[in-house]
Amino acid sequence: MTTATTADQYCTFWVAGHFFGVSVAEVQEVLRHQPMTPVPRANEAVRGLINLRGQIVTAVDLRVRLGLPPRPEGELPMNVIVRSRGEVVSLLVDDIGDVIDTHGLELESVPSTMPAKVQDVVLGVRPTADEILLILDADHAVDIFAMSENTGATV
């Protein structure tokens, strides 16, 4: 599902020790922690709403979305703002990495040892020199409805 050359560049970040990448073409910007307004009774993965220069952006916590352990108290998430099907969504991640060029690296299929929820939103892996880069399907990652239908509640 990756396109030609731009897809070789990935904006990388860490979520609970996993090293993820989203194609730079899909990333609008990366922001420090932003004040959020919680949305009561929404899916748990929806952490809140952010005012991004007047646009209201839903923040999806990738730890919750991927069924990974919750972020330790006091650690503030960072925002990777992605464009997905005409909407802008923020992915809450632990830490931001570099933009890396994966040109020449093979796209390999997701190891079946990965948790199911992670496999679900990862298109494939690209082993770099020192990390294994998980290529995130951002469209799917922010699809909270599809997720609740497939796996029931995320709690």
Added chain:
Amino acid sequence: MDDDAEIIAEFLVESHENLDQLDRDLVELEQHPGSRELLSSIFRTIHTIKGTSGFLAFGRLERLTHVGETLLSKLRDGEYAMNDAIAEALLRMVDTVRALLDGIERSGDDKDPAVDVEPVQATIEILLDHGGRLPVAEVAEPVEPVEAPTGPVATSAGPVEAPAATVAAPAEPVEAPTGPAAVQEQAEWDGVERRSVADSSVRVDVELLDNLVQLVGELVLTRNQILQRTQSQDDQELLRASQRLDLVASELQESVMKTRMQPIGQVWSKMPRIVRDLARQLGREVDLLMDGHDTEMDRSVLEAVKDPLTHMVRNSMDHGIERPEDREAAGKPRSGTLSLRAFHESGQVVVEIADDGKGIDPERIAAVALDRGVVSREQLARMDTKEITNLIFRPGFSTAEQVTNVSGRGVGMDVVRSNIERIGGSVDLTSEVGKGSTFRIRIPLTLAIIPALVVGEGEERYAIPQANLVELVRIDGDDLERQVEDLAGSPVLRLRGRLLPLVNLAEALGTEAAQRDHVTVVVVQADNVRFGLCVNEVHDTQEIVVKPIGRQLKGMSMYAGATIMGDGRVALILDVPGMAQEQGVDAVDQGLLGTRATDDEDRTALLVLEVADGRRAALPLAAVARLEEFPRERVERAGGAEVVQYRDGLLPLVRLAPAIGLMDTSDRTEQVSVVVHELADRSVGIVIDRVLDVVETSVVLTDVGRRYGVSGSAVVQEHVTDLVDLEAVVARTGVSA
């Protein structure tokens, strides 16, 4: 007629645009003579103009476009090849069409003698007769072609004065349109001055406008932030600058909102046709009157009311206006009148749809409502006429005796109402049997920026659209226990004799409700549902910019969107109908709750009074319009009766105690306590000692205390209480004690 003028204006705008496109297409066609695409486009344009001109009975225009169309169809089908003669003829045809359109714009018809269609028409006919070529002899014959693109074919018609002179005095010709020359000058110059419909407006992409509105919303929010900050600054310069910013931003907001405004005439322009077709179909004779075409509202609002309006017009035609025979039998003119009226009133748009038909018979409505199970007999018994007629807005109701393909298509008035309420509007119906019905729709001017009440819960703020707001009630301490009670597991509030279901906002949001010694209830209403929302804090009302929320939250019916507050934080907008649904407060319950019919009990709200030194009497609360107190010296005598000056008139007083056969002790206080009771044509003040309480109780009437002015006694709050027979008491108005 007004309606025709509307249609013609629309036709003109459309045609002018089409002609501009046509000019470009024709010129391009000369470069690409074989382009089928261009030919088809040109053909369609001319075809459209021909069709409309035929419909509007512009005979000359129709004939001209007809030959043009024939020529174009030959070109399109490849019978003729494009050549100079054809291109020339087509361009001149376009110019002539334009001149005719200008004539129509000026005078309303296409008979302007200054525009000569014959030469062009003849040329094209010659072309058609000669396989697309002009015989050499005839080339020179048609009048000389147009030199300047602004001067249409009309140039050929008469002696043109020096063009320079015309240029120099563009304003003059309008006043003196006498000779043909003058007419023609007018044709040239009016084109510039008066083609207002086409030239003074610009078509803008709706998306761009929406974007502008968004941006202005931002600007307004940023301004709010800046204003907040500058309040605490000493910098005079900054203060002045921020005040200017305030002003400019407000004006900009207003102007930008105006760009999205569209006249209701856009929707109405389709009405004559709809009404005509329906009248045929239903065998009715109907005159359609429309007033207030230019009443403007935001395009999103207009879009939202389009279908409800059309449906209501259909409804009035189908159920309101009678057949001509029936009308004659009822002594009315054969043809009925359907009138549409739109106007602005206190920041809202009001649209009225009135017919002079048979009106709505409350008895029939009641019967049908019962029959279809819309209401129960008990509920019906407690409704007044207006409430009964408004039953037509309930789901499951449709009075058409036979299902027609006009209004009986499953879309009932309930859908109309919910569509209008969805955009923060309301519908109201008044009807008089035999005289007709009037629907009155009130809709907001705009949806993008709405007034809202901001409330606080937990750490967050939530906005409740003002359109859903009924009132705010604060209940303290002891009253809390007395007025809030449990009804089958859900809390209800006694509010002026009615029971209001309560929803705790904190609980609705899935958090623990804090225990407090007082409750603030925001009474909200949507669709048929009214309930009280208990909130922690009430901030203020403010204008908010409604912003969409992401698809991750789209399924949540309790939120209508979000907005950004002055401090830059996001606040959710509560969706009142959605909350009602989610909390299980439904419309059917309302009827029951209205008077709290717990199965066999029949409860009434009573105003309990003290009269005659400690005796208790009660009035139905429904009969009480207001409670007033007047200083004793304001009570004057008029004739033999006591009156007070009240609301620009005189309020006759009747003392309750003597009226019900008790000793009058109301003189003992400085103030006179008066219950104002409103009758159809007047008000009466009933003088009492004091008000004790408002209770809702099931009244078991006994004949014990029955006498003139008292319909019986009952035990209310463990006291024997006289139930006042208001009619008898009011009859004593003017009889002094």
